[in-house]
Amino acid sequence: MSNTSENPKPSSSSAKMTLKTSDNELFEVEEAVAMKFCTVKQYFEDEKDSDVAARGSTTVIPLPNVHSAVLATLISYGKKLPQSNAVADNHEEEETKKKERKKYEQGLLKNLMPGELLDLISAANYLDFKEGLEFFNQALADHIQNKSVEYVRKFFGIKNDYEPHEEEKYREEYAWAFEGVDED
Amino acid sequence: MVFERKQKRRNLDGVDALDRISQLPEHIIHHILFLMPHKDAARTTVLSKSWKQVWNSLPRYDFTFCDGTYYDNSPAHFEKKIEKFVRSVNEDLLPLREHKTTIQIVQQFRLRMTLCHHKYASRIDNWIKLANRNLMESLYLELTSMNKVGRYVLPKTTFFVESLAELTLKGCKVLGNYFGDDMIKSIYLRKLTLERVDVNYLTITKILRCCPLLEEFTQSNCCVKAKRVHINYAPKLKKAKLYGVKKIKIEAPNLEELYCRGDPGRLDSDSFACNNVKKLKISMFETSKLFEDLNSKFPLLETLDLQFYDSKLKISSDRLKSLSLLCPNKQLPMLQISFSPEELSKDLPIPPIATVEHLELGNVPIMQDYTALLDGLLWSCHPKVLLIRADSESKEFVNFLSETLVIKEEEPKCCGDSHMKCWRHYLKAVKSEPYLDGMEYVKVCHCDALSDSISALEICH
Numbered sequence: 001m002s003n004t005s006e007n008p009k010p011s012s013s014s015a016k017m018t019l020k021t022s023d024n025e026l027f028e029v030e031e032a033v034a035m036k037f038c039t040v041k042q043y044f045e046d047e048k049d050s051d052v053a054a055r056g057s058t059t060v061i062p063l064p065n066v067h068s069a070v071l072a073t074l075i076s077y078g079k080k081l082p083q084s085n086a087v088a089d090n091h092e093e094e095e096t097k098k099k100e101r102k103k104y105e106q107g108l109l110k111n112l113m114p115g116e117l118l119d120l121i122s123a124a125n126y127l128d129f130k131e132g133l134e135f136f137n138q139a140l141a142d143h144i145q146n147k148s149v150e151y152v153r154k155f156f157g158i159k160n161d162y163e164p165h166e167e168e169k170y171r172e173e174y175a176w177a178f179e180g181v182d183e184d
Numbered sequence: 185m186v187f188e189r190k191q192k193r194r195n196l197d198g199v200d201a202l203d204r205i206s207q208l209p210e211h212i213i214h215h216i217l218f219l220m221p222h223k224d225a226a227r228t229t230v231l232s233k234s235w236k237q238v239w240n241s242l243p244r245y246d247f248t249f250c251d252g253t254y255y256d257n258s259p260a261h262f263e264k265k266i267e268k269f270v271r272s273v274n275e276d277l278l279p280l281r282e283h284k285t286t287i288q289i290v291q292q293f294r295l296r297m298t299l300c301h302h303k304y305a306s307r308i309d310n311w312i313k314l315a316n317r318n319l320m321e322s323l324y325l326e327l328t329s330m331n332k333v334g335r336y337v338l339p340k341t342t343f344f345v346e347s348l349a350e351l352t353l354k355g356c357k358v359l360g361n362y363f364g365d366d367m368i369k370s371i372y373l374r375k376l377t378l379e380r381v382d383v384n385y386l387t388i389t390k391i392l393r394c395c396p397l398l399e400e401f402t403q404s405n406c407c408v409k410a411k412r413v414h415i416n417y418a419p420k421l422k423k424a425k426l427y428g429v430k431k432i433k434i435e436a437p438n439l440e441e442l443y444c445r446g447d448p449g450r451l452d453s454d455s456f457a458c459n460n461v462k463k464l465k466i467s468m469f470e471t472s473k474l475f476e477d478l479n480s481k482f483p484l485l486e487t488l489d490l491q492f493y494d495s496k497l498k499i500s501s502d503r504l505k506s507l508s509l510l511c512p513n514k515q516l517p518m519l520q521i522s523f524s525p526e527e528l529s530k531d532l533p534i535p536p537i538a539t540v541e542h543l544e545l546g547n548v549p550i551m552q553d554y555t556a557l558l559d560g561l562l563w564s565c566h567p568k569v570l571l572i573r574a575d576s577e578s579k580e581f582v583n584f585l586s587e588t589l590v591i592k593e594e595e596p597k598c599c600g601d602s603h604m605k606c607w608r609h610y611l612k613a614v615k616s617e618p619y620l621d622g623m624e625y626v627k628v629c630h631c632d633a634l635s636d637s638i639s640a641l642e643i644c645h
Contacts, residue, residue, distance in 0.1 A: 118204045125212055137212065140205075141219035149230050156205040161233050170230050175397055176346045176372035177226035 017044065018060045025068035026060065033078045038128035063127070070116075070123045073108070074132055080104050081131055109139050114156055117143075206234050213238050214286035222319050223346055225287060244289045245280070247315075249273050250296040263300055270307055277311060280318050289347075290315045294324040299333050309339050316341065322350040329355070335382055343371050343391065352377040360387035363394070371395045377402040384409040393417045404428060411447060434458060444469060453481070460484055467491035467510070478504075508544035508571075543567035545581075554584045 015031045019040065035041045043061050063071065080101050112120075117140055124132035144152055153160055160167070171178060208216075217225040217239075229239045251269045273295075280288060293315045299305065308327070315323070327336040338353065340362035351373055358381060371394040378388070383406060392398065392415055399420050403413060405428035413429050415421075418436040426432060426442075430449035434442075439458040444451075446468035453474060461482045471492055478485060486503055491510040543565070561567075572582055 115204065118208070121208065121212060125209065133212075133215075137216045138219050141216050141224075144216075144228075145220050145224045147224075149227055152228070153231055157203045158206055158231050158235070159203060160231070162230070167230055170236065174226045174229060176349070177223045179370055179372070179396075 019071065020060050020062045021066050021068040021071050022064050023068050025071075027068070027071055027075060029075055030079075032083055033075060036078050036081065036129055036131065037074075038130070040127065042128075065126045066123045067119065070119045073120060074123060074127065074129060077108065077132055077135065078129070105135070112139070114143075206232065210238055210241060211286070214242065217242075218285055218287050222287070226319075226347070242287050242289055243279075244291050245318075246292045247276065247290065248292070248294040249276070250294075251298060259300070266298070266300055266304065269297070270304065273311065277314060280314050288318045290318045290320040292322045292324070293320055296326040297328075299327060299329045299336060300331075302333055305334075305336055308336060312339060312342060316345050319347045320345055321347055323348060324350075324352040325356055326352075326354040327356055343373075343394075344369060346372055348373060350375040352379075353381050354379040355381070357382040358387060358391075360384050360390070363387055363390040369394065373398055375400040377404075378406055378410075379404040380406060381410070382407045385412045385414060389414045389416065396420070399423065401425070402427075411449075432456070456481060458482070463487040465489040506542040508542070542569045542571070544571040554581055555588075558585070558588060 016028050017031055017034045017040070019027045019029055019034065021027070034044075040061055040063075044059070047059055066074075082097070117136060120136045121133065121140065123129075124136055143155075147155075152158065162170075213235075217228065226239075229236045249269075251266060280290070293312075295308070295311070297304070297308070308325075312323070323342065325336070325338070329335050335355065335357040337357045337359060340359070342348070343351070343362075349372065352375075354377075358378075360383075371391065373395050374397050376391075376395070376398060377400075379402070388403065388410060392401065395418075397420055398418060400423045401415075401418070401421060402425040403410065404425065411428075411430040413426050413432045413434060415424075415434040415436060418424075418434075419438065421436040421439050423441040424434065424436065424439060424443070426434075427445045428447045429444070430447050432444060432449070432451060432455045434455065435457040437457075437459065439461055441463040442456075442458060442461050443465045444467070448468040448470070450470045451466070451474050455474070459482070462484055464482060464485060464487065466489070468491065471490075474481065475490070475492070478488075484503060487506040488504060489508040543561075572585075
């Protein structure tokens with residue numbers, strides 16, 4: 001999806017914007033999708049105020065905190081979301097779209113490494129991409145659920161800086177949370 | 185992928201060696217915790233110190249609502265007050281209702297209210313359900329029902345709220361049907377208090393069977409169906425208060441403090457299977473032979489506060505530090521307290537006379553001669569403090585004490601050459617002092633002949 005600075009074909013009715021990542025890759029994105037990234041939206045609106053002519057492909061919005069691979073995923077996810085300006089579908093179409101989205105989401109999460117997930121969360125936070133943040137936070141929450149403390153520590157590389165008696169104290173204090181959980 | 189090259193070394197599980205999750209902004213971690221069940225979220229406190237900090241920074245609430253009303257003769261006016269109260273509670277609970285992106289912890293939810301109409305029961309249900317959803321840790325309900333309004337029935341889910349550690353119910357009703365015989369679901373309470381609650385004693389037994397963490401249990405003046413207490417599972421129970429009951433059967437191997445007040449009631453040797461009890465208080469119970477051998481029932485007992493009716497009381501204990509006795513029965517002929525396992529005998533070597541820190545006597549009946557009583561008492565033990573409750577009858581006893589417990593001579597000659605010296609030989613000093621409560625206290629000092637340590641006996645009045 002990434003292009004270099006070519007002129008876009010004037011076929012689509014929606015305007016496009018160019019986003020530049022930390023590793024200097026350029027992404028051309030439909031405005032409707034890009035507007036879901038509130039940080040981008042804000043930048044765009046600020047730009048608009050200052051220069052009316054600067055619109056569409058001539059604006060390159062820099063995203064120094066986001067890597068290209070991460071942005072690619074976020075854009076792809078953003079596209080799959082129901083568009084705010086889309087024509088209302090009938091019930092059947094809506095159901096199909098929903099199923100497609102579910103399938104896409106599952107595929108997305110299946111091979112995701114913890115580091116990648118954290119990158120996505122950080123980026124979604126930076127971009128103020130609410131739906132993306134909700135989705136990836138939930139993915140992380142789902143992953144931690146029902147896992148033992150040791151597993152979570154190992155999986156995320158969290159260093160246990162408790163003294164044994166301290167840890168014991170907190171395990172006792174929250175005994176209700178530890179009942180029935182498999183400690184591996 | 186370009187991406188991979190930028191990452192640091194990974195181990196076989198694909199774990200990023202850098203702990204980046206802990207470095208996420210706090211509001212993001214709060215959101216993630218919000219998206220998982222409370223149990224899983226609470227466990228993160230143990231991951232590392234920074235995760236505990238994140239948990240500690242979650243918003244917390246303490247709610248105390250008291251309707252502060254007293255019934256006045258105008259029901260309309262009263263109901264108006266209650267309506268106003270309900271509105272203000274709803275307002276205060278607004279932050280809990282609003283959808284947020286973070287867990288909120290209700291540390292305490294306390295409600296004292298008079299129900300003047302049954303419609304308020306569902307309001308209370310809603311408030312409790314709202315608190316339940318928000319990780320409630322302590323719940324206190326004191327609900328009085330007026331006139332024909334039925335008692336408030338606690339919603340069944342309340343007991344099973346995982347985070348709930350303390351529950352106090354006063355004047356409510358608990359149904360038994362949500363604790364089935366095949367109940368395996370756990371209740372995580374640490375402290376449970378039931379006061380004037382309408383509940384069946386079997387339900388209480390069932391509830392306690394589900395509580396592996398319970399440390400304190402109080403049952404006080406509950407309804408007729410709960411005059412019996414039957415506790416057969418209480419592995420961590422440390423403190424129990426059973427007031428207004430007629431019959432007790434309790435099995436609690438780790439119990440340390442036990443307070444019982446009968447309605448009145450009757451205890452027997454079956455009543456207690458609690459070997460670790462250190463503090464025991466019993467009143468309004470017929471105790472029959474229970475206290476004849478204290479050692480075997482309560483080998484670790486240190487404090488005993490007993491009101492007894494039997495004609496003979498024999499206590500045998502070598503650990504007892506504090507003893508308080510009350511005999512409401514005025515016909516008491518003989519009081520026999522022995523602190524040593526063997527009876528005193530001239531042929532035996534001097535048994536160690538136990539030093540009791542605190543000895544309290546109440547309702548000492550009027551006797552012709554208190555000598556035997558005093559001898560018996562002071563042969564058995566050397567109390568440091570002898571406390572006598574002042575009433576019109578015990579005044580005689582106190583007068584007797586002040587005359588008798590007087591050191592007449594340095595070396596009393598009463599016991600001759602016997603190697604068993606009576607208490608007079610140990611008496612070093614007596615001080616009689618007025619005590620604040622209007623009770624008689626006389627200070628007596630004893631000295632252990634075998635060592636130089638002087639222990640002072642204070643009898644305060």
